[in-house]
Amino acid sequence: xxxxxxxxxxxxxxxxxxxxxxxxxxxxxxxxxxxxxxxxxxxxxxxxxxxxxxxxxxxxxxxxxxxxxxxxxxxxxxxxxxxxxxxxxxxxxxxxxxxxxxxxxxxxxxxxxxxxxxxxxxxxxxxxxxxxxxxxxxxxxxxxxxxxxxxxxxxxxxxxxxxxxxxxxxxxxxxxxxxxxxxxxxxxxxxxxxxxxxxxxxxxxxxxxxxxxxxxxxxxx
Amino acid sequence: xxxxxxxxxxxxxxxxxxxxxxxxxxxxxxxxxxxxxxxxxxxxxxxxxxxxxxxxxxxxxxxxxxxxxxxxxxxxxxxxxxxxxxxxxxxxxxxxxxxxxxxxxxxxxxxxxxxxxxxxxxxxxxxxxxxxxxxxxxxxxxxxxxxxxxxxxxxxxxxxxxxxxxxxxxxxxxxxxxxxxxxxxxxxxxxxxxxxxxxxxxxxxx
Numbered sequence: 372x373x374x375x376x377x378x379x380x381x382x383x384x385x386x387x388x389x390x391x392x393x394x395x396x397x398x399x400x401x402x403x404x405x406x407x408x409x410x411x412x413x414x415x416x417x418x419x420x421x422x423x424x425x426x427x428x429x430x431x432x433x434x435x436x437x438x439x440x441x442x443x444x445x446x447x448x449x450x451x452x453x454x455x456x457x458x459x460x461x462x463x464x465x466x467x468x469x470x471x472x473x474x475x476x477x478x479x480x481x482x483x484x485x486x487x488x489x490x491x492x493x494x495x496x497x498x499x500x501x502x503x504x505x506x507x508x509x510x511x512x513x514x515x516x517x518x519x520x521x522x523x524x525x526x527x528x529x530x531x532x533x534x535x536x537x538x539x540x541x542x543x544x545x546x547x548x549x550x551x552x553x554x555x556x557x558x559x560x561x562x563x564x565x566x567x568x569x570x571x572x573x574x575x576x577x578x579x580x581x582x583x584x585x586x587x588x589x590x591x592x
Numbered sequence: 593x594x595x596x597x598x599x600x601x602x603x604x605x606x607x608x609x610x611x612x613x614x615x616x617x618x619x620x621x622x623x624x625x626x627x628x629x630x631x632x633x634x635x636x637x638x639x640x641x642x643x644x645x646x647x648x649x650x651x652x653x654x655x656x657x658x659x660x661x662x663x664x665x666x667x668x669x670x671x672x673x674x675x676x677x678x679x680x681x682x683x684x685x686x687x688x689x690x691x692x693x694x695x696x697x698x699x700x701x702x703x704x705x706x707x708x709x710x711x712x713x714x715x716x717x718x719x720x721x722x723x724x725x726x727x728x729x730x731x732x733x734x735x736x737x738x739x740x741x742x743x744x745x746x747x748x749x750x751x752x753x754x755x756x757x758x759x760x761x762x763x764x765x766x767x768x769x770x771x772x773x774x775x776x777x778x779x780x781x782x783x784x785x786x787x788x789x790x791x792x793x794x795x796x797x798x
Binding site: 374375378379381382385386389390448449450452453455456457458459460462591 | 641643645663666669671675676677678679680681682690691693694695696736
């Protein structure tokens with residue numbers, strides 16, 4: 372199954388590098404959003420809490436603009452049946468999850484670096500905690516959006532459904548992520564963030580497990 | 593491969609497509625599914641291929657006396673249909689290498705060229721298959737179905753879009769897979785039906 376999953380991951384990566392559907396949409400969204408935020412905040416002083424919230428808003432909506440592509444692209448091209456004939460549902464889910472994971476980690480690293488470069492007021496007291504939260508947040512976003520993308524891929528209004536379904540599912544992750552990021556930005560003590568880190572780790576385990584159990588039903592007719 | 597359909601019915605929402613379909617297909621057999629347009633031939637073939645679940649009834653498969661369960665079915669089936677879409681952003685050779693990788697098959701040097709030659713496709717084209725004609729895409733679908741040498745070949749309107757040479761390729765493959773396992777063809781074409789040992793008429797609800 373792992374071999375099949377890596378082959379599907381490699382196929383998605385090669386396809387994305389060739390067509391650039393998701394990458395172009397994501398990069399445009401991130402650059403335009405950060406540019407608008409930067410211009411609108413000239414001369415303003417914002418609290419680190421507000422800037423942290425803004426960072427997560429950009430990360431959330433960037434994920435919404437591109438992460439459904441993995442399954443939606445198969446449905447729009449009509450290749451879902453081809454994939455059903457090639458691999459087990461578990462291998463398909465794992466391959467798509469790996470692709471979403473790579474995309475969201477690369478995307479969030481890009482967003483954070485751009486955010487740090489453009490927002491002078493945004494400084495991080497604990498970079499190691501900050502990047503740990505970013506990594507866990509990315510894992511959680513990838514896990515949740517992979518199964519939601521599979522669910523909405525066959526719907527007519529998939530563009531609307533994806534953020535609408537994703538928001539309540541991602542809400543616990545967003546709350547814990549924002550809280551842990553605030554601690555990394557404002558406080559010099561790692562220990563204060565343990566409850567949030569535990570929450571993020573639990574979220575990833577629960578969402579991934581439920582997704583593995585659900586995917587078989589979602590993938591077949 | 594033995595295939596058994598027992599009282600299989602399928603409905604989409606409340607609309608019944610067909611009801612109580614039963615048949616068996618044995619190794620060495622070419623079995624035809626015929627019926628009017630809209631009678632559910634393709635739907636029945638998709639159910640046989642494990643791509644759709646029957647609304648009621650059961651499908652059973654066995655290979656050399658061992659039952660084949662649902663999750664492993666795709667390893668033993670080759671499927672060709674006009675509505676099967678391959679990865680059009682990749683070249684023919686890239687598509688075949690991809691299918692082999694996902695199916696865990698190691699293709700020896702020259703195997704891809706040999707496969708392409710077998711169905712009459714050029715071996716030197718590196719452009720994406722979206723540039724292929726509909727007949728060339730149908731030949732690619734044949735390769736998709738036989739690359740892993742499955743014991744059961746499911747063909748839905750297999751000669752659609754094909755010229756005379758392409759039809760010969762299809763019927764050569766049908767004869768080969770009659771010896772290798774079993775073939776099920778959903779068709780209304782007289783040439784296809786002539787190749788079948790038995791046919792089953794689907795009396796669907798139009």
